[in-house]
Amino acid sequence: MSHLRIDGERLLGRLRALGGIGRDGDGRLVRLAASDADRAGRDAVAGWMREAGLEVMLDRIGNLFGVWDPGASDAAPLMLGSHIDTVIDAGIYDGCYGVLGGLEVVQTLREAGVAPARPIVVGAFTNEEGVRYAPDMMGSLVFAGGLGVEAALATVGTDGTVLGEELARIGHAGPHEPGFLRPHAYLELHVEQGPVLEREGVPIGAVENLQGISWQRVTIEGEANHAGTTPMSMRRDAGQAAARVVTFLRDRVSRSNAPTVATVGCMVFEPNAINVIPSRAVFTVDLRDPDEARLLAEEVALARYLEELAAAEGVAITVERLARFQPVTFDPSIVRAIEAAAAAHGLRCRRMTSGAGHDAQMMARVCPAAMIFVPSAGGISHNPREHTGLADLVAGANVLLDVARELAGAPG
Amino acid sequence: MSHLRIDGERLLGRLRALGGIGRDGDGRLVRLAASDADRAGRDAVAGWMREAGLEVMLDRIGNLFGVWDPGASDAAPLMLGSHIDTVIDAGIYDGCYGVLGGLEVVQTLREAGVAPARPIVVGAFTNEEGVRYAPDMMGSLVFAGGLGVEAALATVGTDGTVLGEELARIGHAGPHEPGFLRPHAYLELHVEQGPVLEREGVPIGAVENLQGISWQRVTIEGEANHAGTTPMSMRRDAGQAAARVVTFLRDRVSRSNAPTVATVGCMVFEPNAINVIPSRAVFTVDLRDPDEARLLAEEVALARYLEELAAAEGVAITVERLARFQPVTFDPSIVRAIEAAAAAHGLRCRRMTSGAGHDAQMMARVCPAAMIFVPSAGGISHNPREHTGLADLVAGANVLLDVARELAGAPG
Structure with a gap:
């Protein structure tokens, strides 16, 4: 020194x-x-x-x-x-x-x-x-x-x-x-x-x-309907499906001991009316990990979850890649x-x-x-x-x- | 006839x-x-x-x-x-x-x-x-x-x-x-x-x-932070907390055999940036039930959940009543x-x-x-x-x- x-x-x-x-x-x-x-x-x-x-x-x-x-x-x-x-x-x-x-x-x-x-x-x-x-x-x-x-x-x-x-x-x-x-x-x-x-x-x-960075934009399309007259079992609620993705990501990442971080920073509902079931939800997913294999695994896990969710909730889900750095x-x-x-x-x-x-x-x-x-x-x-x-x-x-x-x- | x-x-x-x-x-x-x-x-x-x-x-x-x-x-x-x-x-x-x-x-x-x-x-x-x-x-x-x-x-x-x-x-x-x-x-x-x-x-x-109608606006205040540099355990994510309320409502109402319906129609994140943990989430809750006692019970269950959530997620939650009809x-x-x-x-x-x-x-x-x-x-x-x-x-x-x-x- x-x-x-x-x-x-x-x-x-x-x-x-x-x-x-x-x-x-x-x-x-x-x-x-x-x-x-x-x-x-x-x-x-x-x-x-x-x-x-x-x-x-x-x-x-x-x-x-x-x-x-x-x-x-x-x-x-x-x-x-x-x-x-x-x-x-x-x-x-x-x-x-x-x-x-x-x-x-x-x-x-x-x-x-x-x-x-x-x-x-x-x-x-x-x-x-x-x-x-x-x-x-x-x-x-x-x-x-x-x-x-x-x-x-x-x-x-x-x-x-x-x-x-x-x-x-x-x-x-x-x-x-x-x-x-x-x-x-x-x-x-x-x-x-x-x-x-x-x-x-x-x-x-x-x-x-x-960290490697994976940015995706997810769009969920459901069906707008009256919040009072549509029974829960008949809904295709895009906002509900989006919320499930948000909690899935946190629960999955927090369960692991890896330094992975997952963030949903942007979220927009449409039509965004108090008494209308959301027909569409658009949100971003920011995934980061210093290990490329683990980052890939997180991306795959999310993609699988979105597939299951689309079937379970009766919604259509599309994903757009916004950025990806190893x-x-x-x-x-x-x-x-x-x-x-x-x-x-x-x-x-x-x-x-x-x-x-x-x-x-x-x-x-x-x-x-x-x-x-x-x-x-x-x-x-x-x-x-x-x-x-x-x-x-x-x-x-x-x-x-x-x-x-x-x-x-x-x-x- | x-x-x-x-x-x-x-x-x-x-x-x-x-x-x-x-x-x-x-x-x-x-x-x-x-x-x-x-x-x-x-x-x-x-x-x-x-x-x-x-x-x-x-x-x-x-x-x-x-x-x-x-x-x-x-x-x-x-x-x-x-x-x-x-x-x-x-x-x-x-x-x-x-x-x-x-x-x-x-x-x-x-x-x-x-x-x-x-x-x-x-x-x-x-x-x-x-x-x-x-x-x-x-x-x-x-x-x-x-x-x-x-x-x-x-x-x-x-x-x-x-x-x-x-x-x-x-x-x-x-x-x-x-x-x-x-x-x-x-x-x-x-x-x-x-x-x-x-x-x-x-x-x-x-x-x-x-149906009786209960409309509430919920505001969750967390802390904005960098999506890449803030470990999951150090976050106070208002959007994450909001998503948990959305899934809580659906899961609770769907488990019951009552005709209760619950809808989150409006949702806004702030600052709504892809790489920033949401500091604030504002959303509406539309609860309806033809039975006044059950509608009250749903309101109480939501209020209790919000209390637990605020403690668990380190966020501040305020609720504003927008409308209430028996x-x-x-x-x-x-x-x-x-x-x-x-x-x-x-x-x-x-x-x-x-x-x-x-x-x-x-x-x-x-x-x-x-x-x-x-x-x-x-x-x-x-x-x-x-x-x-x-x-x-x-x-x-x-x-x-x-x-x-x-x-x-x-x-x-």
Whole structure:
């Protein structure tokens, strides 16, 4: 363990400064990808990168990189990254902590005169949130070769704008082809966005994998009838059938000891009248599991249940697949390095699964990658109440510092 | 059994003619209370009443009566009634069948030279549907003394109009105080609006009671959290809790042999996002039972379940009462007379419960009352596909004829 420590006040000051950029008339933080607010945030980050002695580079999809190459070596760089675009009415930590934490690490090393063998790059990927342009994690997906840059630039946003035109307009359509940097490894520091670390009193999460995600939309068609005159035995109640799916999913998942999670977040009844038996219910199913075989098994179990239910309730059920991502396994040696760094700092650490998607899952396609999590107060995220205390922010950045130093080959 | 029969073609012709009055630009039947369409319908009915030799009278709430008093007697009249206002995009039978069936009965008796001891009144009550002005069954409620006429006339409609002003505008605000007629008995012929008669192949329903109705709105408050990062055991899922209430109600009611029906017709999740655990679910519960003690027991069982559920799921549950009507028991001797008349015609008949509200439930407050049901194809009502075949329409009106003749003291 090195004696070096990051500057917590500087990190927090930048987080707060960036969090003040992109406030709307109601004081809400809204820094959607490639908007004027995003430009202002990008300009601030690029300015801090230059102050810290990094060379700022942009690729064609607008990914913003600060490169520190003290040895002018040809070695593949270590990349520390995340994103600075936000959801609507966001908190100030999601994504920004990873970018500014990476910058803080580089600046700390540089000011201490530590010269790593490899370049270190701080990256801010375009449009991770996917609020204005779909899909989310777009910048890292394009960087990793999972989506062509021309197709991505042609994406039409929810407001009718074209991403490529907006990036050009805000001056962040760069000259480099995405993927022009070939990282040796990728590290992402992030707030957990879930309740586990806080409830267990553990300050550091060594993220060893990322859940696979299965999103489906289920439509149940029954028969609208008078709620007073139709005997229970003669009903084909779409709402009743939908409720049975909701309880089936929870009961099945809770019975198992697996980390599977199942959520029905959207539910709509038609005609939605107090005295009419629902003719139609439409709802979403969000299934997640870090194990692909188990995720598949959950999907199959749901499909079987829907078949039985359709027969038992006299309803017609159709299923539409909305999204499907396989689980991602992060690099075991980096995960062990995170655990070792936490231990050296006297910080409790637990291995964990990321329940949310992150740029790291895209980068894991092209290089060894892992993530470091710090606690989120109340598990809250995508909300102005998103919060992580200064001690936890500092602890996470110091662990990032030590792991980065090791991966970049800097003298200890 | 008399040899007299109603004129089915005349009845059907008037049903179709009345059903053609009040079509909107899309061809939908929309004859809301006290509208121009309602005036046109009322004028047609009043014209047919006069043609049939009835004296047309209006009370202050716009209830329209055709009085036939061949003996100029002081005896309390028999009333045959229903309503001619409709829902939006209605069928042609609901209500109109009872009014025009009553008129057909009087005309048949008169043309046959039968002179009953009591006057017979054909009544069309104002605003039974309650679409434009609340509450529904308003005209009969006021007629029976359950609501003051001034309060009723001051009702502001969904379109901002005042009922009293609209009745005056269409020329149907009459001079008589509601209740000026004191019926000896009240009979209402109506389409079932449910599937029971059709599915059992029974043409005549002798309606012996009308369900009590309990309407509640339930609000469940949980906690919004990320669908990926929140373990199942740490969730307070308002949607999950709501689904459990839906299945509880059906399972409980279906296990019993009682005629109780329970319906969750409205359901709304918040924030209704695919990857967010619902923080709030709001839904309605419609409970109906012809027995007041059983209806109360169902309400108590639901309240107890909600208490247990709130504790088990870590959610807060509040309940708002929206409506509560006690069951109505119709007059047993009239119900027996309906059964006897059906038998005399060789028609199968079953006793049944009305699941919907009707003017008869208001009239039952002031005189012996009962209803005759005929089958509704597919149980469909409040819909342009509402249909009852000519044979069933004729059978119901002939049963009404015979029961009316008996109750009015006409020679057999």
